[in-house]
Amino acid sequence: MIQRLLHFLDASPVNFLAVRNIAHELEAHGFRRIDAASPLGHVSAGDRFFVTKNDSSIYAFRIGRKPLADQGFHMICAHSDSPTFRIKPNAEMTGEGGIVRLNTEVYGGPILSTWMDRPLTIAGRVITRGADALSPVTHLIHIRRPLMQISNLAIHFNRQVNDGVKLNRQKDMLPILGFVNDELERGNMLINLIVEELNRTATVTRDDIIDFDLYLADTTPACTFGAHNELISSGRLDDLSMCYAGLEALTAAHDSDTTQVLAIFDNEETGSQTKQGAGSPFLSYLLQRIALAQSGTAEAYYQAVERAFMISADNAHAFHPNYAEKYDPTNHPMLGGGPVIKFNAAQKYASDAVTAAVFAELCRKAGVPCQRFVNHSEVAGGSTLGNILASSIPLRGVDMGNAILAMHSCRETGSVADHEYCVKVFTTFYNE
Template identity: 40%
Template sequence: MTHAIADSRVPALLDFLSVSPTPWHATATMAQRLEREGYRRLDETSNWQLVPGERAYVTRNDSSLIAFRLPDSHTALTSLRMIGAHTDSPCLRLKPSPAQASQGWLTLGVETYGGVLLSTWFDRDLGLAGRVQVRHQDGRRESLLLTVARPVACVPSLAIHLDRDVNSGRAINAQTQMSPVVMQLPESGDTPVEVFHALLIDLLEEQHGVRVADIIDFELGLHDVQLAAQSGLRGELITSARLDNLLSCFVGLEALLEADGEQGALFVATDHEEVGSASACGAQGPFLADVLKRINHYVGLDNEEGYQCLVQRSLMISCDNAHAVHPNFADKHDAGHGPKLNAGPVIKVNANQRYATNSVTASLFRELCREQNVPVQTFVSRADMGCGSTIGPITASEVGVPTLDIGLPQWGMHSIRETAGSHDVALLIKVLVAFCNREVLE
């Protein structure tokens, strides 16, 4: 008899994944969740008046978010339990002037964002989503989210009859072969630019119920409209776009919300990790340090020494998914360090500091897993293969906080549709809640 894994968090995770096609949508969704739980929104341009027991959050660029909770007593905050993730995922982003005509069809010029696994984008039903800057009829400017969740585009494959060697391996040219087809051009004589401009205005009216006067600028991308799902004969799997790294965003936020609040805890989800994190709202930027300094001011040690004491007494757990052993490509892993789906969180290690883990930070996480009766795995790349990186080393070097890198195992990283284990979600949340509740971090 088949049955799905009974975990109340899985449906909530699937909903979060499905309604978060871009970093702006993910941040807005997390902000709504925080406000439902009593967290108040702070504005970076205003003075913060924090109080004991404060639960608050702040966003930057509408695509990065930091949420934190303070203990009930001023004197109790001597350290912070920090969980980090990132909101962005590899995708196809529209160029600033994307509209182009080809054989009577409107196609869109795109550029790749991050390390996209391009082959997986062919023949998928694609929607359009992102952030649009508009001018209203009264001259007012506004930033609007656009969410087109129905199929409006596709990147059609070339028939095998016209490329007999395709299954032997063919390079994909993102400039000439990845343009999504949107619609058949009308015979009105309107240019592709005019057609696309009118199309955007129609889509915004469809979603927001208002007819804008003009589109000033936009940041838009394509996304797979297939909803996230729990799959496998017994519900062992989760399949979705953007598991890397919205899965970690969900887990980290849930852990913060489920913590008992006795200790200082913070969750940070930054944008632009997939392209190096070098931005004002990325992990290499000052966002986290800016918030920590404001929290330090609340503590009453409003000086550099007090700030350094707070940072060095704290700990950052950087959460970003790990490569699970693929059943068809087991040789791509080191034989002794091949994480498996549904076998618990993974400690990520790299001798060249592509991950920030060291024996001290790893041992604390192993002890947390042991205390919570949660299995723990270790990932190390093969010595003859390169290794990706995370926000962990960047945060450690920019802020100076002791850090380790962990994540949940997954298959198909950077594919348009990735796969993870449904058991693992509750396991990592359990450990991270224990981390947030831990009285002593040493």
């Protein structure tokens, strides 16, 4: 199971590739891709299908034996994006000696220093001309070799570096791509690399390319470590580990009376307020269309929402033994201690006593330990998908996740046992 997760993480350096890989796995398990622009048609018990939005969010459904109006739906939500650096347009910056850097901007909230002095590459999507202006062609790209590095300033020029240095996002975080060999390469190094990579599977010229959404990605493979290989080291555990746990559970679950939903949103790291984010009405439209196809009445959707349950799956903070003072004294989850229910008095999370009790009982039924997380009262916490989604679909639900260390680092640390626990409880939830 863990090797499958590691493979998925390595193959999914950005949101677009994560969604493509999830789609391929769903198709291998009998789910069919449908186009949201086409009529949904008749919906029958046992139907399996999925929809994508913007190539970066995906919504999968297994229709239950009973209509949504009578049984509701069981939904697991996660997000496909992680903090990184986006390559800006006109990105090449050629300086003294012909050294080329790429102009980037920060996406989300990464720990900047963790991206330095490590081999990086690029991944994302490239847009080329299509049949007409409104129908461009999308190509996904992942160059699987080290291409660049964000290099630190030597300690000899910055003697205070180990006392803490504020990094300038525009100055300090620009990766070195290489050296210009001739004048024809000046200003064209990045586009030449893109064309070379695309021509492995297609025929594309520089003139065909209109635009791109490209991001930096670590090239170091995901791995296990520890005396007993009990820990996971990888980028993007937040939140691809939850995406994959939900996918493994959905494909392992059996048909039930209740419709099963896996919703993987994009742009959680930047607030979710996009057409492919949790703040969009897109998912609610899909659920309404399914309910209407089953019953012929809009009332069925509103009944389904009242009978539904949502698990908002986004990683939690594990207790770090070097920084005990940062954690709540009685609610600090441990690596390997099982899934974590997240609470917040300011309602940053969807969990309440009732929904937490539901999830705790699911864990008990699955034979899985369960933990709880509350922020130290002097430490501000983050937010996640649950309440954002509930603002458009008033769902009963719980915010949870597996405990990890170094959240938003280029390399995060998780637990092998926790991933296995999570898949078990998610599968139990879908089978209820």
